[in-house]
């Protein structure tokens with residue numbers, strides 16, 4: 001036999017636990033930035049192209065991030081958004 005009050009409390013406890021864990025999951029997801037594009041959308045590759053690479057790009061954030069593209073970005077990478085560092 002299921003106690004309705006216990007079931008409701010358990011469901012509520014689980015929802016509260018999930019809500020409090022969400023920020024931790026967001027933090028552990030890495031350096032993703034709001035509005036940043038996924039690497040596949042900009043043809044990101046972890047190797048240079050035509051002598052151009054991320055550590056020479058204006059969007060690069062050392063040691064391994066980018067203002068415009070989400071995820072880990074290799075200093076030696078490249079994508080279609082490359083802009084010469086100012």
Ligand code: SF4
Nearest residue numbers: 054057059060066079
């Ligand atoms: S080339 Fe520039 S815009 Fe593209 S991933 Fe590298 S740092 Fe970011």
